[in-house]
Amino acid sequence: xxxxxxxxxxxxxxxxxxxxxxxxxxxxxxxxxxxxxxxxxxxxxxxxxxxxxxxxxxxxxxxxxxxxxxxxxxxxxxxxxxxxxxxxxxxxxxxxxxxxxxxxxxxxxxxxxxxxxxxxxxxxxxxxxxxxxxxxxxxxxxxxxxxxxxxxxxxxxxxxxxxxxxxxxxxxxxxxxxxxxxxxxxxxxxxxxxxxxxxxxxxxxxxxxxxxxxxxxxxxxxxxxxxxxxxxxxxxxxxxxxxxxxxxxxxxxxxxxxxxxxxxxxxxxxxxxxxxxxxxxxxxxxxxxxxxxxxxxxxxxxxxxxxxxxxxx
Amino acid sequence: xxxxxxxxxxxxxxxxxxxxxxxxxxxxxxxxxxxxxxxxxxxxxxxxxxxxxxxxxxxxxxxxxxxxxxxxxxxxxxxxxxxxxxxxxxxxxxxxxxxxxxxxxxxxxxxxxxxxxxxxxxxxxxxxxxxxxxxxxxxxxxxxxxxxxxxxxxxxxxxxxxxxxxxxxxxxxxxxxxxxxxxxxxxxxxxxxxxxxxxxxxxxxxxxxxxxxxxxxxxxxxxxxxxxxxxxxxxxxxxxxxxxxxxxxxxxxxxxxxxxxxxxxxxxxxxxxxxxxxxxxxxxxxxxxxxxxxxxxxxxxxxxxx
Numbered sequence: 001x002x003x004x005x006x007x008x009x010x011x012x013x014x015x016x017x018x019x020x021x022x023x024x025x026x027x028x029x030x031x032x033x034x035x036x037x038x039x040x041x042x043x044x045x046x047x048x049x050x051x052x053x054x055x056x057x058x059x060x061x062x063x064x065x066x067x068x069x070x071x072x073x074x075x076x077x078x079x080x081x082x083x084x085x086x087x088x089x090x091x092x093x094x095x096x097x098x099x100x101x102x103x104x105x106x107x108x109x110x111x112x113x114x115x116x117x118x119x120x121x122x123x124x125x126x127x128x129x130x131x132x133x134x135x136x137x138x139x140x141x142x143x144x145x146x147x148x149x150x151x152x153x154x155x156x157x158x159x160x161x162x163x164x165x166x167x168x169x170x171x172x173x174x175x176x177x178x179x180x181x182x183x184x185x186x187x188x189x190x191x192x193x194x195x196x197x198x199x200x201x202x203x204x205x206x207x208x209x210x211x212x213x214x215x216x217x218x219x220x221x222x223x224x225x226x227x228x229x230x231x232x233x234x235x236x237x238x239x240x241x242x243x244x245x246x247x248x249x250x251x252x253x254x255x256x257x258x259x260x261x262x263x264x265x266x267x268x269x270x271x272x273x274x275x276x277x278x279x280x281x282x283x284x285x286x287x288x289x290x291x292x293x294x295x296x297x298x299x300x301x302x303x304x305x306x307x308x309x310x311x312x313x
Numbered sequence: 314x315x316x317x318x319x320x321x322x323x324x325x326x327x328x329x330x331x332x333x334x335x336x337x338x339x340x341x342x343x344x345x346x347x348x349x350x351x352x353x354x355x356x357x358x359x360x361x362x363x364x365x366x367x368x369x370x371x372x373x374x375x376x377x378x379x380x381x382x383x384x385x386x387x388x389x390x391x392x393x394x395x396x397x398x399x400x401x402x403x404x405x406x407x408x409x410x411x412x413x414x415x416x417x418x419x420x421x422x423x424x425x426x427x428x429x430x431x432x433x434x435x436x437x438x439x440x441x442x443x444x445x446x447x448x449x450x451x452x453x454x455x456x457x458x459x460x461x462x463x464x465x466x467x468x469x470x471x472x473x474x475x476x477x478x479x480x481x482x483x484x485x486x487x488x489x490x491x492x493x494x495x496x497x498x499x500x501x502x503x504x505x506x507x508x509x510x511x512x513x514x515x516x517x518x519x520x521x522x523x524x525x526x527x528x529x530x531x532x533x534x535x536x537x538x539x540x541x542x543x544x545x546x547x548x549x550x551x552x553x554x555x556x557x558x559x560x561x562x563x564x565x566x567x568x569x570x571x572x573x574x575x576x577x578x579x580x581x582x583x584x585x586x587x588x589x590x591x592x593x594x595x596x597x598x599x600x601x602x603x604x605x606x607x608x609x610x611x612x613x614x615x616x617x618x619x
Contacts, residue, residue, distance in 0.1 A: 014453060015453070015456050015457060015460060018453050018454060018456060018457030018460075019457045019460050019461060021457065022454070022457045022458055022461065023461070026466070026469055026470060026473065027469075027473065137598065137601055137602060137605065138598060140545075140597075140601055141545070141594050141597040141598035141601050142590075142594045142597075142598075143549055143552055143553065143556075143590065143593060143594065143597075144553075145552075145553070145556050145572065145586075145590075146572075146586070146587070146590030146591075146593070146594060149579060149583065149586050149587065149590070150587070152579075153579075153583050157580055157583075164580075249462075251462040251465070252462045252463055252464040252465070252553075255462075255464060255465070255553075255557070256464075256553050256556065256557065259556070259557055270465060270468070271557050271558070271559065274468050274469070274472050274559050275558065275559065277472065282469055282472070285465070286461055286462075286465050286466070286469060289461070289462050289465060290460040290461045290462070291460075293460050293461075293462070294460050
């Protein structure tokens with residue numbers, strides 16, 4: 001088990017290296033001179049040269065990549081061109097809302113979607129099943145910002161139950177904190193509920209015809225116990241996989257959702273950095289999100305052993 | 314984890330997620346099955362909706378009641394009327410006309426991204442699947458691209474290379490390519506050891522003919538399915554980027570840009586966001602329904618599972 005985790009951890013190193021290479025290539029090989037973008041329109045040629053030397057842009061590409069990699073390995077993501085603050089410091093300051101929103105979305109989606117999927121599989125072909133299936137196609141298709149604005153319109157503008165936008169940290173009290181997360185969570189959860197419910201339904205359906213389900217029923221277990229302990233347990237591997245993949249996709253959704261609801265998280269930071277053309281911040285955030293994705297995938301693989309003892313490494 | 318378990322999990326997950334991985338070569342599908350799957354009422358409705366939206370896009374100049382970018386300061390933020398069927402935006406531009414023209418942009422982005430990703434993915438996937446030496450190199454690059462969240466990669470690419478229709482399509486296409494490559498590679502790997510491929514090799518079939526005539530045709534069915542999902546996902550990404558203000562240049566009336574401009578006046582006139590949003594959601598929904606149906610029709614083994 002531990003050797004497996006160590007081996008998998010080691011296997012993530014080349015992928016992370018590849019991500020770093022891709023990010024580096026994007027920033028250095030796309031048309032457009034970074035020095036010119038940083039210097040602005042009014043810069044003279046001498047100023048441009050100065051910036052190039054300062055940023056090491058005059059060195060050969062592979063030297064630049066190597067120097068940047070060494071810097072990264074020291075945990076140094078560089079310094080914002082706009083504010084002069086370190087990128088890691090900026091990330092630390094903005095990570096709160098993003099973590100809070102991601103957590104509520106995952107918890108809420110799983111709580112809603114897994115029972116929905118099991119229910120649909122259990123009552124296959126009925127109205128319940130068809131509604132869940134229809135919802136799972138619909139949930140994929142409505143963009144999160146359309147969802148979000150519909151929710152704002154209903155709950156904030158018409159009913160006036162919840163604040164329109166904004167964020168309060170947990171230190172400001174639990175209810176003010178949660179209150180501002182409800183709508184963003186609902187808006188973005190729709191897609192995940194659709195995704196997870198669909199996979200849950202499919203994988204539970206797959207095991208429902210197995211002999212052990214018939215045995216469990218034959219020995220007089222109630223349906224609830226059959227569904228949870230025998231069907232769901234055996235169907236859990238693909239469900240966990242999809243939840244893991246969902247977290248990875250969550251990042252893209254969070255960027256948009258934070259803008260809709262004006263949450264000052266990493267998603268807003270991405271948009272601000274892009275609009276300001278703040279290179280090191282864009283670069284740092286892409287790396288952070290990609291590494292998070294790789295580590296989540298690793299975590300999911302390790303989780304398999306816990307839920308399904310048949311899987312041995 | 315054993316290879317088998319892993320493969321079956323990913324086949325299941327991918328097929329339901331967005332991708333359809335069919336390791337087995339596709340077989341001739343009985344026409345009856347195809348007709349039954351594609352003839353289901355929801356699928357027919359989706360096809361009809363798509364046909365309507367395509368017609369709207371093609372005949373936009375005839376259907377529109379004016380110029381999508383003509384500014385009229387005397388008619389700002391008007392509600393729906395006989396002169397402006399869906400009202401006007403903050404610049405006095407006719408919303409109905411803008412949304413009609415917006416369908417052109419959205420469909421163009423979807424079509425461009427799906428065709429490009431399928432062509433490039435087919436090329437790279439075939440190379441990776443057949444030439445073992447290049448396989449790990451290509452797949453490691455794909456792993457790297459896949460780990461980067463798609464919308465972030467697209468936003469970074471557009472920011473750096475300047476916003477235009479071309480750069481947006483390219484930027485949306487690149488994150489979609491790895492999935493297509495994986496799909497094509499798995500099909501090619503799957504048919505490599507089929508007797509008919511071995512027979513073709515034994516007969517001395519030249520490599521281009523071997524690949525084009527015997528191996529690549531197997532990828533057509535899954536690629537059609539994958540292409541529809543890329544189409545839908547590209548339209549959503551374009552709208553998301555436009556909405557964030559980092560997509561197409563603001564003067565292009567794409568659905569994403571229309572919604573982005575509606576944000577300021579949303580509480581006053583929700584229609585500025587919602588009308589375009591409804592069009593986008595309906596189009597994406599129809600494409601997804603069609604994609605699901607095509608997958609079921611082209612791969613009967615999978616449809617029994619789903």
